[in-house]
Amino acid sequence: MKKKFFRIILVLLFACLLFSCAKEYDEHFYGQRNIEGQENVGSGDFASAGEIISFPRKGGDDFLISAIESAKNRIWIEIYTFTKNEKIFQALLDAKNRGVDVQVLLEGNVYGTPAINNQARKILRENHISVKYTDNNRYVFTHAKFWLIDEDYYISTGNWTRSFFTKNREYIYRGSDESTRKFLEKIFQVDFAHKGFSQLSEIPPQIVMSPINSRHQIEKFINETNDEILIYVQTVTDLNIINLLQKLDNNGKKVIVCTADNEGNRAVFETSGLDWILATEPYLHAKIMLRDDGNIFLGSENFTTNSLDNNREMGILLGNRLDIFQKIREDFRKHCGS
Template identity: 30%
Template structure:
C-alpha cells in the first residue's frame, strides 16, 4: 500500500493518463475506415484535384441502388462520372481546387453548395466567370444568383441572346480541364434522382475549343470550330449525331430526355430496320399524352425496343454505337436543341468510359418498364422542358 501522498498522486495520475491513451487508441481503431477511389471516377486526375477527388467515398443512395459498383473509369485524358452516384462532390472539388480560373456556361445554377463554392473561389482571387441562361423554362430568373456571385468577386453575364436558349452544361477549370455534362448545377441533378453523365476532358484541343466557345458567347461573337470531337449546337450537332447513329452496325443504346426530332427518330428507325439491336430508355411521362410519343411510334414500328425508367428522372443524353463510339452532352433529340440552342457535347471512344456507360445502361434497362401507351402531343414548349 502506497502511503506517501505525492507518490500516490503520481501513480494515480499515471493510471488516468494510461487509461485515456488506451481509450483514445481503441476509439481510433473503431472509427478508422480506409478510403477508396471514387466510384465511376479515375484517380488519373488526382494531379488536377490534389486534395480529395481520388480519395472520395462513393455516395450511396437508395434511388441509385440499381447502378453497378464499378472500378474507376476512363483512361488518358477523358474521365466519366455518373449521377446520382457521384453526387455533387466531383463538381465541388473541382471548383475548390481551382488555382487560376473557373468558367461556367450553364442553363441552370441553383444548387446552393455549387454557388457557395464559386463565391469562395472568387474570394480567393480565382478568376470566376459565370454565364447563365436569362430565361430558363420554368426555372425562374437567375438574376439574384448572378448578383450574389458578382458581389463575391465573380464576373457574370447572361448567355448570348442570339440563341433560342443556352442549354449547355459546361465548366472550364484552370484553362486545362473541361467538364462537358448532361447535368445542370441543381439539387435534382447533383443530389437528387436524376440520371446524368459528365465527361472530364483534358485533351488540349478539346479544352481550347470549349474555351473559344465560352469566349465567343461571352463576347457575343462567332467561333470557328475545327475539333471533330465536339458536338456543338447550332453548328454541327444535327449532322454529328445523325452520322453517329447511322454508323451503327450491331447495336445502338440511347438514354435521352427528349426524342421527337423527326430526322433523329428516322435515323434510329433505319438502324432497327437493317437489323441493328436498338434499345432506348426515356423518362416515364408525368402526364399523357407523352411529348415523346411521335418518336417512340416511329422507332418502335421499325423494331426498336423502348423502355421508360420509373426509378430515376431520365435527364441523360447519351448514345453508344457498337460498344465502340459514344456521345455525352447537353443536346436533346429535338429540333430546337439541335438547330437553335447553344449546346455542347462530346464524341469519344475511350473503352473504359464506354464500358461504364454500357453497364449503367444495362442496369437501367433491367429496372425500366416496357413502353406501351402512345398518343402524340404536339407542343411548342417542350423543347425547353429541361428544368431539373
C-alpha cells in the first residue's frame, strides 16, 4: 500500500513538472529563443536627439569618467567585459559614496577568457558596489553593452576595456528619449534578477534585442535596401544573413561588407561572391549597418547565429540623422577603402 502511495506521489510530481511547471521551465531555458519579431516590431523610423561617440580616440575613457562623475541618481551597467581601469573604478566608488545607486551586471563566462571579469567583480564587491554575473542558463553569453546614467542611456558596440577606448573601431550612441530609456531600465532589471522577458508588444520599434527580435530586425533592415547597404561589422558568418546579402547583390543592389580580419570571416568571404573587405587597423569591433535611405543600425550584435539567436544583445535603429550617417560613412570609407 505504501509503495503504491509513493508511486502515485511520484507520478503527480512528474505531471506537475511536465505540465504545470513547463511554462516556467521553458521560459528559463528556451522561452526567448525563436520568438521572431512581428509586424508591429521594427516599423517606422526612429529619430533621437542623441549623439554618436566614436573610437579609438585620444583620452578615450575621459567622456565616460566625466559622465560617471556627474551622475546624481543612478549608474546601471550591463556589459560583456570590464577590465581593470583605476580611473573608472574610482569614479564608480566616488559615485556610490555620494549616494548614487550603482549596479553592475557582467558576463561570468567570457568566450576564450572565462575569468576576465573576476578582477572587476572582486574590486566592485570589496567596495560594496552591487555586482552580479549574468544568467548563463538563459543565454549563451550576455554580450550586450549598454548602461544608464541618470536620464541618459548608452548603447555601445564595445566593452569597457583598454582596447575599446584606444585601439578598436567602436561607437556609442548616447540618447535620452523616454521610450528607449524606460525599456533599457526594464531589461536591466529583469537581467539583473535573472528573469526572462518575452513581451514582444512592449519592445519599442527602434530596439534590436537578442534573442527575441535581433534576427527579425536585422533581416528586415537588409531586405528593405533600395540601392545600397554597407555592413560594418566585426564578424559575419550567419548563413541566412549572407544569403540575404547575396540576393541583394544578385538583384543589382550595391552591397559592401567590411569586417575584421578574423578566422570566421576568412572562412566565408572568398566564397561569398560579395564585395567583402577584411579591415586592418584599427581593429574593427563595431557592429554597424548603413542603408542608402539614411537608416542606421548600431549595437552589440555580430552577424553570427549565436549572437542573433542565443545571446542577450542590445542594439538600436536610427533614422533621420544625416550627421551620424555621414560621420560613420566617412569612417567606413577611410577604414575599408570604399
